[in-house]
Every structure is written in structure tokens, then in C-alpha cells.
Amino acid sequence: MMRKSSILFQIYLVAIFAFIFAPIITSMIFSFNSDRFPTFPLGHFTLHWYETAFARPEVWLAFRNSAVVALAAAFLSTILGFATAYTDFRYGFRFKSAYLALALLPPTIPLVIMGLAMLAWLGRMGLSGTLVGIIIAHTVMGAPFAMAICRLRLQSMDPALEAAAWNLGASQWSAMRHVVLPFCLPALISAYCLTAAVSFDEFIVSWFVSGLNKTVPVMILEILQGNVDPQINAIGTVVFMTSISLVIVAQVMIFKKSSQ
Amino acid sequence: MRKLSLYPFVWRIPLMVWQGLFFVGPLLLMVAMSFWLVQNYRMQPDFNFTNWERMLTRGYFWDAYWVTLWRASLTAVLASLIAFPASYGLAFHLSATARRWAIFCLIVPFFTSYLVRIYAWQVLLAESGPLNALFGNAGFGPFTMLNSGFGALVGYLTLVLPLVVILQTFSLSSIDRNLIEAAWNLGASPRETLLRVIVPAAKVGLIIGAVFAFILSFGDFVAPFYLGGSKPPTLSILIIDTTKSGQQWPRAAVVAIMMIVTLFVVAFAAVGAAYRKRK
């Protein structure tokens, strides 16, 4: 009986993944299609859109900008998110709900307004139009996601575990290092990847804050709003292939070790 | 030998400093902006309730408000319901390795720009598109899916579904297996186990997933615009429209604050419910 339901669940999972990946695969198909506008029936096979897109140094620069921003913002978001989740898990203190509000508010702010407000604010600090500005904005936006993931993981940790380590003479710091962090490692990795993804996909705040330093989604936004050109499919496909390869590499390298 | 413990503050301070510097500032600026006036297409600092009065007395503002609220609620509920069996399957019917793969496959779509994915849905959902061709072969349709509430919903789900599955899976897979086995041993039916043991144990994750779905779809501009055809406009579209009357960012800020307050109330109520001890 377990077997049969397992198969059912697997079918359901396939359906869900089909929904999630349908647009990605569609865009992949059209990235090789000769017609400028995506309609069926398809035109003929071409690499033209890849050639056009990747012959432009701006596109490479945008990729570099996006990668730098995503890696840095994910790093900072994960640290912030974990520290906050741990604080919420371990400690009660006065004004804790105000503290949590600070952690939870950012995603509630409409991005267009957030973009303008960030631009005005960072402009006053002399950071508008810089990659640092985008990193700051994305960290603000990503930290709540990291916190949610870390908090869920901590939820399932027995608080007695940490206490046991102290009783055995470990300092708080070494209990953190030897008990809490290892327990949270999967969550930390997921949080890092997810916040990197959120940053990599964000374009509205970036449009305002980035000035002349474009990231990939800002470039896609410009093409989509002004030109509608299959280059966006080509760029999207390359991003997808790159990220999925990284996932495979990460799986093989990180988890091979941990499962041994 | 009193030790002033640094330890708790190391974890507490970073968020306060960071958000204080880079988030509270812009937030307060936006609140202040909602009281500014626009003269000759430039914003002038002021303290004036005109913008609030003007926006909150418009019928179209409230129309958009209720539409947005309804759509976000629907998305949160649907996404949670659709995601749950998948998360359940991921948590209980897959090996840990397969689960890790699946989680990563759920994160990867974020890297493929949301805009690109929505653009692809435009093709798939078109009246002349492949889905309608499929329905046509089966003798149905064609259905109008683009530029409708349905189109927007597909977009919202594209945005939130992977995230909801991730959060739910995290929650479900951390449930103590002994708990479930105990329920089985005590003769609980699968249904009872699910409703009495699994759902309550995973409550936090389920609620947080739904909250994120609500928040993201409430604020999303892309799905209702590109797939919903702005029929009718949501609050995020209204913000953009408002700025088109000669730099009316202050009025847009009023709309934004109304959105933030709504989301905040919903989020806090939900998180409160999530952490409330079961009686």
C-alpha cells in the first residue's frame, strides 16, 4: 500500500515540476527559433539569438554584475537571517516583536516604491548607481527568506541538545560550532542558494538603484519592455543551464562528502 | 567572576544595525514622502494630508484593494493546497538524496528570470497557443486564458509555488518519524494521522509558506500586468499608474503604505497563529 501511494505521490510531483518547468522549457525552445516573436508553428532552428546576445560585452558585464551581487547579497542575507532566526529561537526579550517586525517587513514593501525610496536613501549615502548599493538592497530583501528557512530548521532542533553540550562543558560558542551550526547546515545551504536566487531574479529595485551598472534581469526588463526579442530567451536559457550545472556540481561535491 | 555575555548580542545586533541603516531609513523616507506635495513636477517636502485624502476617497483605489486582497488570498490558499501533496511526497516518499535534488530543482527556476517565465506563459496561454491547440484536439475550447484573472493566477503560482513547496517540505521533513509511527501503532487511520499529527506538527511551515505566498502575490506587478492584462488593475499596477500623473510619487507612497499595513497585519496575525501553543 505504501508503494502504491508512493507512485501516486511521484506522479503528482512530476505534474508539479511540469508546471514549474513548462515556461522554462518553452523559453528554451524559442531561444533556438528563428522568428522574432514567439508563435507556433515554429520557424527554423537558429543560434542567431545566442550569437547576438553574447557578442555584446554588456551582456557579459551584466552577468558578472549579477553574479557578484547575488553571491555577496546571499552571503550577507544568510548571516543576517541565521543570526535573527537563532535570536528568535533562543531568546525572549523586550521589544522582541518590534525586532521581528524589522526582520519581516521588507518583503511587504511594494518593489516600485522600495526602489525609489532605496534610490533616494542610498543616493544620500553616496551609494546609488553602484553595485554595493544593489548588494545592500538585495540583502535587506533576502534576509527574511533566509530567516524563514533557518527558523524552520531550528524549530525541529531539540533545545535540550544545546543545553546538553553546555552541561558537558562546552562554551556557548563551541556548542554553536559543534551542535547548532552542523544541525542547521542544510538550511544554511538552502538559504544561501535561495537568497542568491532571489537576488539574481530581482529587477525592479535594481533598475532604480543600479544606475548604469546593469544586472541580467534589468537587461531582460529593458529588452522585454522596449524590443521584445528572443535574446531574452537565450539569456534565460544560459542562466538556467548554468544554474542547473552548478546545482549538479554542488550535489556531487558537497553531499558526496557528507553522505560518506 | 561575572561574565558579561557577548554571545546573545552577536546574534541580535547584526539585523538591528543592518536594517536600521538600510531599511528603516528608506521606509521612513517613504512614509514622509506620502505627506509631500508635487509642484511643477517636483516633489516638495511638506506635511499635508491631501494625498491621503485624495487616494482613500477614490472608488478605484478600493476596487483595486479588494481585488488584490482576494487574489492574494486565493493564491495563498491554492498554492498551499497544491503544494501540500508535493511537499508531503518529497518529505515522506523520497530518499534524503532525492529530496535534496528536488529542493535544488525548485530553487533553480528563480534563476531563470521571472520575466522570462512570464513571457513564456504568454505564448503557452495564448488563444493560438499550444495549450489551446491541445484542448482543440480533445474537442474543447478555445479558452481565453490570457488577460484574465486565470492568467494572473497562473503567473502568481509560477512565482510562489516553488517557494511554498520548499518551506512546506522543510517543515514536514523535520517532523519526528517516531511521532507518526506512534500514531500508526495506536491505530490511527492515514487520514487521522495526517490531520491530527502531521498537519499540526508542520503548522509553522505551512503557515509561513502561505504567508510568503500571500505577500509575494499581493505585491506582484508582473503577473497581473502581463498575464492579467490589468483587467482589473491591482494595487501594484495602481502604484505605477499613479506615478504617471506627473511625478505623483507621494500618492503612490500612500498606496504603498496601505499595502504594507495590510500585509503586516496579515503576516503578524498568521505568525502569531503559527507559534501559538496548542492548547
Place this chain on the structure above:
Amino acid sequence: MSNSSLALTRRKLLAGAAGLALTTPMLNRAWAAEPTQINMLAWYGHAEPDIVAEFEAANNVKFVPKYYAGGDNMLALIAQSPPGTYDLILSDAEFVQQLNAAGYIEEMDASLYPFDEFFPEYQNFPGHWTGDQLWSVMVRFGLLGVSYNSDVLSRAEAMSYNAFWNPKLTGKVGHFDWHLPNLGQMALLLGNRNPSPFDISQDAWDAVQEKTLSLKPQVGGYFDYGGTFSGLKNGEMLAMAGIGDWITGVLQKDGAPVASVIPEEGGIQFTESYSIGKGTSKHDIVNKFIQYMLSPEGQVKTIQMAAYPGLSPTKSGWKAIQAANPAEAERSGLIEGHDQSPVKLLKEGRIFFRDIPRQQNLEDWNDFWSEYKTA
């Protein structure tokens, strides 16, 4: 597709990947003197290679564009950026006055530009001048009328804005999502031609609102550029209000059965012009570029711009396109005496410059547009 071109592509991609690994500055040729960077704030397409590549190569400059998708975003961006961020600003004519009023642009030296080459109708463009002071130079324009799917509607049927109420189009009429061009067209339909569809009395404005609301059951959606392109192309929308050849011209090239006409009631002109950003230090090269774009060579490029086509305000531009691409000159009416010549239409009083409302507040128009969308 031959094998060799595939191989070449692969090599290019690999080379590109290697370049990325070594960080992209390596891609810039180190042997050339560092090119001067010109920061341009513009609609998409104005700093793409088809327009600027030759100028870049000849003058050792590099354009770095920031593309916007609406004049209001553009203004907000400038307002919050340090002065001197943008050397060159391309904007629609009605935003020039706002840029000027807010002090974001510099006065220009009229003697530097070939105004005697302009058709007289465009020499003193409203809003570009305050008295003798010049603030902006028109580089191209376009006309907005009825855009339609020619499989469904005949040209004769499209020759009036009443076409939008045609039962064949129920649920398939799209709006370009901006109040000015749409409501301007409605004002034209109701005969508000004197002095302009944007200069109308309160009664006329009430009538425009009522007429617009009656179109609601026909409407299939409200779109930006991308949405407008896809909507018309995949047949989701069969007619569009508020746009013109700048959209359908692109789709025609791609073989879509769409066209635009200026109906009997008249059409609306959008006008794109260059201004010099306040605080720039690159006046010489920026002026040289504006001169280049106004030269016959530059006008031929801008008329055929890949992102969206435009029309030329200069006589020499018309001659140049007639020589360089007679078919395009014929298609867009850039021939003196041509039936669809924009100058002829303007002289006949069938073209009106897009403007901000003169007797109502801009906010009133915008408020109504929001009401209409939620109605």
C-alpha cells in the same frame, strides 16, 4: 545551417566563457585608447549597435545606455541621481518642459544644429524653446492612430476611431497603457480638433469620459510595449488604441498581418528629442553625436531603427531614405506630396502633437484612466 558556422559559434561562446572567467574587462581591447564613455538615458533601442556602432567606432566613444519605460520613471531617476550622471537624455517632447522646469537639462546652442534642414513645421517645436533659448532638439517622431489586424478589419473600416466599437473586435481591443494618447484619440473622435484634443473644455472632457467608458466592453487589456507587441502578434488583440506604426511597422517586418492608419478624425504625434544633461563635461562629443543623428546618415538609421521605426523631421533625411531604402520611404510616407506624408497630414490639420492636458489637471486625466481601468 552549415557545420562551420556552428563550429564558429561554439568557439565564440567558449571564448566568451573564458572571457567571463578572466573577468570581463579583459574583453575590452587594451591596445586602444580607453574610449570616452557617453551615458545616455533613453527609450530602448537608441543606443543599440544599429544606431551608434559606427559613431562609436569613428570617434572612439562608448555609449552606456540606461533605458527607461515611461517618462515618469525617467524623471524620478534623474531627480534622485547626482547631477552629471547622464550626458545625453532622449525624451518625449512633453517631458522636455518638465525636465527644463526642474532644471535637469542645459541650454543648447541653436547654431550648432541644422535647423534650416528641418521642415518649417518642426523648426519651432513647442516646449523645446523658451523665447530664444533652446533646450531640446527633435530627432524623430511618429504618428498614433488606429492599429489593427488586417485579416479582420479593412483599411476603410479602420479609417475612423469608431472602428474600436466594431462588434468584430469585442474583447479584442487593446489599450496602450497610458492615458494621454488614448484619451487624446477619444477627444479627436468627438471632434475636438481646435486648437487641440488636449486643450478641451470641461464639457468636452465630460463627453470624452462618457465616450471612453462606452468602449469598456470591447476592451481586452492594457499593455506596455512588450505586451502590445505580443498581443497584436499572436492575435490576442485585433486592434490597439494609443499606438501606431512604431509598433505595427516592426510586426510587419516580421510578417504579421497588422497595419496602422491615421483615421479621418486625425492622429496624434509623439516626438522624441535630445537634451543635454545638466552637469555633463562632454558637451563637444555629445553635440557631435546630435549633429550626426540629424545628418542624412543618422536620419536613415533612426528611421529604420531596429527597436521601433520613426519618422524624420528633416528634408535631407527624407531624401536620404528615399535613396537608401525607397520601400521604407514609401511605406512610411516620407516623400513630399505622398498621400500619407506626415507633413501633408500636419498641414491638413489632421495631426496633433501629444501634449499634457491644458484645461484640466494631468491628475484628472490620470484619475479617470484608473477609474476606466477598474470600471
